[in-house]
Amino acid sequence: MMNIDIPMNDASLSSVAYNVRGIYQLKDDNCDPAKFKSLRYPGGAEAYIKELKEKLMQNVNWKTYVINGLFFVKMDITKDGVLSKLEAGPKVANSEAFLNDLKEAAKKVNKTWKPAKCNGNPIDSQAMLKIDFSSMAYDNAFN
Numbered sequence: 001m002m003n004i005d006i007p008m009n010d011a012s013l014s015s016v017a018y019n020v021r022g023i024y025q026l027k028d029d030n031c032d033p034a035k036f037k038s039l040r041y042p043g044g045a046e047a048y049i050k051e052l053k054e055k056l057m058q059n060v061n062w063k064t065y066v067i068n069g070l071f072f073v074k075m076d077i078t079k080d081g082v083l084s085k086l087e088a089g090p091k092v093a094n095s096e097a098f099l100n101d102l103k104e105a106a107k108k109v110n111k112t113w114k115p116a117k118c119n120g121n122p123i124d125s126q127a128m129l130k131i132d133f134s135s136m137a138y139d140n141a142f143n
Contacts, residue, residue: 015062022130030118037116060098067098072088072128073102074087079121
């Protein structure tokens, strides 16, 4: 009879794919839409998304998550162009650590924004980042 060692640690892996759908200015009800100008990230939305992807790769341990669905990060940007508050969601079972990692990655994309304007004057505003996540968990214990 032969003894076979069965791996017990790290027997399963998770692979997470994601698609950044975009970053969107949230409507400001206090400003006439004809006099409103959206906030801008230096280099535009593509530059922000590129930097965010780098921060996600550097700061998130993807092997610890099995996550699926559309998630958001809501960002408050001051009239000085500074990120002042982050909120992530939706809150689902066991998502707190992931949402914190998502917020930390967004926080580390740390440049001053060109603030939104109303009537030519800088104003506080909000932007929404939407990201689709898809996990593939598989068992490699017998490979």
